[in-house]
Amino acid sequence: AQKVTQAQTEISVVEKEDVTLDCVYETRDTTYYLFWYKQPPSGELVFLIRRNSFDEQNEISGRYSWNFQKSTSSFNFTITASQVVDSAVYFCALSESNTGNQFYFGTGTSLTVIP
Amino acid sequence: GAGVSQSPSNKVTEKGKDVELRCDPISGHTALYWYRQSLGQGLEFLIYFQGNSAPDKSGLPSDRFSAERTGGSVSTLTIQRTQQEDSAVYLCASSESPAGTATEAFFGQGTRLTVV
Numbered sequence: 001a002q003k004v005t006q007a008q009t010e011i012s013v014v015e016k017e018d019v020t021l022d023c024v025y026e027t028r029d030t031t032y033y034l035f036w037y038k039q040p041p042s043g044e045l046v047f048l049i050r051r052n053s054f055d056e057q058n059e060i061s062g063r064y065s066w067n068f069q070k071s072t073s074s075f076n077f078t079i080t081a082s083q084v085v086d087s088a089v090y091f092c093a094l095s096e097s098n099t100g101n102q103f104y105f106g107t108g109t110s111l112t113v114i115p
Numbered sequence: 116g117a118g119v120s121q122s123p124s125n126k127v128t129e130k131g132k133d134v135e136l137r138c139d140p141i142s143g144h145t146a147l148y149w150y151r152q153s154l155g156q157g158l159e160f161l162i163y164f165q166g167n168s169a170p171d172k173s174g175l176p177s178d179r180f181s182a183e184r185t186g187g188s189v190s191t192l193t194i195q196r197t198q199q200e201d202s203a204v205y206l207c208a209s210s211e212s213p214a215g216t217a218t219e220a221f222f223g224q225g226t227r228l229t230v231v
Binding site for chain 1: 148150156157158160163170171174204206208213214215216217218219220221222223224225
């Protein structure tokens, strides 16, 4: 079973629009960590954020914000006032304390910001 | 080093030949991972190292794939008798401590393998 689901395969928005990327996860562990990565056209995955399962406080970093809701097993990512440089594939990932051998990645959401 | 370094960046090989892909993790990172990303696809886990040991090799697709890590640092992924379906980008990542702890993985730029 897929531990991380990113249902949106591709999204296109016009520059300056807000966009939310969805991530739903599945785990039986009580201690786990959630991540978002950005993969621009150059190919290298860039770490954006890590949240632990005990901290549901939302986080904002500039135009980026993350909404973690354990009740719905979701960890959504919003980009406010999108820019062309935001065009990339975004991956959500999970790691679990009881099976600490890998990071489980979703299939990614390809975001295109149209100027 | 400053980041995870992988070599070569690109490798074109003939079907049936063996290839070696190298990963130099961030200095001090005890955990190292190999993933594979096929065109337009997500990340497929291959193998995890903690130090020089590989507690989880469950993702290796076949016995043509092997990997080792020496000195708790550099890792080599070897693919024997390459097949066209092995064509993909092979990504290496390292983290300070194992997945499942308060740590994130940092990725290299990948090796794009093309089997012709």
